[in-house]
Amino acid sequence: MKATLDCIPCFIRQTLEAARMVSTDPAVHEQIVREVLRWTGEMDLRIPPPVMGQRIHRRLREITGVEDPYRAAKEQSNRMALSLLPELKAMIDTAPDPLITAARLAIAGNVIDMGVNGTVTETDVRRSIQHALEEPFTGDSAGFQQAIANARNILYLADNAGEIVFDRLLIEQLPPGRVTVAVRGAPILNDATLTDARAVGLHEIAEIIDNGSDAPGTVLADCSPEFNRRFAAAGLILAKGQGNFETLNDESRDIFFLFKAKCPVIAAHAGVPVGAQVCMDGGGA
Amino acid sequence: MKATLDCIPCFIRQTLEAARMVSTDPAVHEQIVREVLRWTGEMDLRIPPPVMGQRIHRRLREITGVEDPYRAAKEQSNRMALSLLPELKAMIDTAPDPLITAARLAIAGNVIDMGVNGTVTETDVRRSIQHALEEPFTGDSAGFQQAIANARNILYLADNAGEIVFDRLLIEQLPPGRVTVAVRGAPILNDATLTDARAVGLHEIAEIIDNGSDAPGTVLADCSPEFNRRFAAAGLILAKGQGNFETLNDESRDIFFLFKAKCPVIAAHAGVPVGAQVCMDGGGA
Numbered sequence: 001m002k003a004t005l006d007c008i009p010c011f012i013r014q015t016l017e018a019a020r021m022v023s024t025d026p027a028v029h030e031q032i033v034r035e036v037l038r039w040t041g042e043m044d045l046r047i048p049p050p051v052m053g054q055r056i057h058r059r060l061r062e063i064t065g066v067e068d069p070y071r072a073a074k075e076q077s078n079r080m081a082l083s084l085l086p087e088l089k090a091m092i093d094t095a096p097d098p099l100i101t102a103a104r105l106a107i108a109g110n111v112i113d114m115g116v117n118g119t120v121t122e123t124d125v126r127r128s129i130q131h132a133l134e135e136p137f138t139g140d141s142a143g144f145q146q147a148i149a150n151a152r153n154i155l156y157l158a159d160n161a162g163e164i165v166f167d168r169l170l171i172e173q174l175p176p177g178r179v180t181v182a183v184r185g186a187p188i189l190n191d192a193t194l195t196d197a198r199a200v201g202l203h204e205i206a207e208i209i210d211n212g213s214d215a216p217g218t219v220l221a222d223c224s225p226e227f228n229r230r231f232a233a234a235g236l237i238l239a240k241g242q243g244n245f246e247t248l249n250d251e252s253r254d255i256f257f258l259f260k261a262k263c264p265v266i267a268a269h270a271g272v273p274v275g276a277q278v279c280m281d282g283g284g285a
Numbered sequence: 286m287k288a289t290l291d292c293i294p295c296f297i298r299q300t301l302e303a304a305r306m307v308s309t310d311p312a313v314h315e316q317i318v319r320e321v322l323r324w325t326g327e328m329d330l331r332i333p334p335p336v337m338g339q340r341i342h343r344r345l346r347e348i349t350g351v352e353d354p355y356r357a358a359k360e361q362s363n364r365m366a367l368s369l370l371p372e373l374k375a376m377i378d379t380a381p382d383p384l385i386t387a388a389r390l391a392i393a394g395n396v397i398d399m400g401v402n403g404t405v406t407e408t409d410v411r412r413s414i415q416h417a418l419e420e421p422f423t424g425d426s427a428g429f430q431q432a433i434a435n436a437r438n439i440l441y442l443a444d445n446a447g448e449i450v451f452d453r454l455l456i457e458q459l460p461p462g463r464v465t466v467a468v469r470g471a472p473i474l475n476d477a478t479l480t481d482a483r484a485v486g487l488h489e490i491a492e493i494i495d496n497g498s499d500a501p502g503t504v505l506a507d508c509s510p511e512f513n514r515r516f517a518a519a520g521l522i523l524a525k526g527q528g529n530f531e532t533l534n535d536e537s538r539d540i541f542f543l544f545k546a547k548c549p550v551i552a553a554h555a556g557v558p559v560g561a562q563v564c565m566d567g568g569g570a
Contacts, residue, residue: 005318009298016290030330033290037326041319 001246003049006265008040011049014115015056018189021114022060022069032060048246049265050217053115057188058214068187070114070161077112077162077190078199080122084129088169091133099148100141101133102170103258107277108132109166110159110241110260114190115216117262120162128260131277138272139279144256147281148174151236151254156181156206157218159241159259160189161196167240171206179206180234182227186214191243217243220251239282242266248282255282286531288334291550293325296334299400300341303474306399307345307354317345333531334550335502338400342473343499353472355399355446362397362447362475363484365407369414373454376418384433385426386418387455388543392562393417394451395444395526395545399475400501402547405447413545416562423557424564429541432566433459436521436539441466441491442503444526444544445474446481452525453487464491465519467512471499476528502528505536524567527551533567540567 015036019029036056043052061067088105095101111128112120148154154174158164158181171179181202184191197208212224218239220228231237237255239248245257246266257280261267267274300321304314321341328337346352373390380386396413397405433439439459443449443466456464466487469476482493497509503524505513516522522540524533530542531551542565546552552559 005301005314008318008322009294009301012297013294016294029290033293034326037293037322041322041326045315 001048001249001266001269003043003045003047003052004265005045007049007052008043010263011040011052011056012036014053015060018057018060018069021073022066023064028063032056032063035059048217048219050215050243050247051219053217053243054188054213054215054219054222057216061187070187070190073114074161074190074192074196075199077120077160078165078196080125081109081112081162081165082200084122084125085165085169088129088166092169092173099145099170099173100137102173103141103144103279104132104137104277105129106163106166106170106240107258107260107279109163110258111262112160112162112190113241113260113262114160115243125162131275135277137279138261138270138276140281141279143281144279147236147254147256151175151178153234154179154236154238155230155234157211157237157239157244157248158183158192158197159244161192162190163240164192164196164202165200168200168202168205171202176205180209180230181206182209182211182230184214184216185210185212185224185227188214188216191216215243215247217241217247219247237282245270245278245280251282253282256280257282286333286534286551286554288328288330288332288337289550290330292334292337295548296325296337296341297321299338300345303342303345303354306358307351308349313348317341317348320344333502333504335500335528335532336504338502338528339473339498339500339504339507342501346472355472355475358399359446359475359477359481360484362405362445363450363481365410366394366397366447366450367485369407369410370450370454373414373451377454377458384430384455384458385422387458388426388429388564389417389422389562390414391448391451391455391525392543392545392564394448395543396547397445397447397475398526398545398547399445400528410447416560420562422564423546423555423561425566426564428566429564432521432539432541436460436463438519439464439521439523440515440519442496442522442524442529442533443468443477443482444529446477447475448525449477449481449487450485453485453490456487456491461490465494465515466491467494467496467503467515469499469501470495470497470509470512473499473501476501500528500532502526502532504532522567530555530563530565536567538567541565542567
């Protein structure tokens with residue numbers, strides 16, 4: 001999907017929030033905000049918003065000299081989510097439909113998104129879990145189950161650290177031996193990388209690859225040839241999070257998008273209310 | 286007070302909101318947003334935020350060719366507030382302390398601020414009234430009463446259309462014959478001008494002047510010599526709204542600022558929580 005004018009104040013707000021997260025130096029905050037004002041003043045609004053996010057966070061890493069500014073935040077999110085794992089597992093085990101309950105919980109975990117909210121607490125996550133279990137899917141859960149049953153292999157595009165623990169629970173409900181999980185190729189925001197996938201034990205239950213890109217989404221032109229090959233060869237793609245929706249929703253592929261609609265522009269684009277938990281059959285499915 | 290980096294995403298959001306309010310043409314929205322991105326990218330952060338607001342709205346009027354884009358909105362706010370007048374008068378007449386109740390209501394009326402919220406409904410206004418009557422002042426009400434009793438003449442700086450009806454109720458409680466009300470010198474946002482002052486009958490109870498400026502605040506350097514003379518000669522100044530606080534809070538004068546702290550930057554600067562109703566003794570008082 002394309003960026004809109006409404007994305008621009010949000011880019012600026014996110015830049016300032018991220019700058020304050022990664023540096024205590026007001027001169028750094030001012031420098032990056034001024035640079036992003038210039039970039040957005042001239043930006044091509046046909047790009048998906050995560051492409052601008054990628055540029056902003058690259059520049060922040062360059063200015064601060066810190067390669068992975070969200071490392072500590074990601075580790076904390078992983079720990080917090082791992083501490084919830086036993087009770088989440090129990091919810092799934094006792095559910096009448098474990099696959100759908102696991103999918104609901106995976107969407108609930110999408111609340112751990114530091115592009116939208118820099119300070120997600122355990123209370124926020126518990127509230128999101130409660131919401132996910134009580135509210136209906138916006139989407140096609142029968143189609144989702146059918147697509148999974150039919151797929152010869154599944155490429156699961158993960159989103160954020162912490163959230164990846166919730167993904168693990170869903171992946172455990174998918175047909176064993178058929179799932180590959182892809183994470184970002186390099187640090188960007190609090191998005192999960194190989195380090196996070198291993199930290200939450202995903203390598204024990206699925207093959208893990210990275211996509212070769214540091215965009216907070218899946219910008220195929222920026223991903224590695226190997227990832228593109230795997231993407232093309234996948235029987236079914238499960239894409240977690242807003243960033244993957246924003247960058248892949250125009251692809252003609254069998255994709256199910258699973259995310260929490262936190263942004264009004266994305267919600268409008270998906271045709272759902274803000275706050276909806278979305279399990280959406282993408283273009284080609 | 287100076288602008289901060291936090292003001293910048295808000296400038297962009299307000300620009301887009303105002304552009305959509307004054308024009309249905311997406312090309313106009315994009316043009317002004319891109320211009321404001323360039324301006325803010327180079328802006329001097331030592332200016333008070335309303336100076337940027339003035340520049341944005343001047344440019345919007347220039348691009349659209351509409352001299353007073355908020356005219357209809359201002360008239361509607363005046364009508365809505367006038368319809369509340371009898372019950373507001375009754376609240377004051379039956380209050381143990383009519384002056385303080387009138388001041389509380391005048392602050393409640395400051396919710397009608399289209400720079401902060403483009404769509405203020407009667408429900409919002411009623412909620413603000415309720416809040417104003419129930420919550421304590423953040424400030425010095427004894428000092429406020431004393432300053433009014435002592436002042437040989439009072440210059441009342443009005444803020445917005447609609448809100449000016451609430452101001453009228455407070456002005457009716459001030460010593461008769463000693464009050465001059467100043468409004469903006471030209472249309473800017475939904476700020477009150479001479480047209481609004483007359484529409485709500487303020488000319489029947491006080492002298493009305495305009496300040497010669499189209500800033501959404503009181504930028505003395507931009508105001509007329511006559512207004513500056515009146516400002517200097519006033520025994521006491523009552524300044525309504527955030528814009529007047531932002532532009533006058535560093536003046537060494539006897540000023541009481543009356544406003545609802547709607548913006549987190551201003552609230553922090555005033556040392557009050559967001560949402561507080563402020564009656565604050567300014568620098569020189």
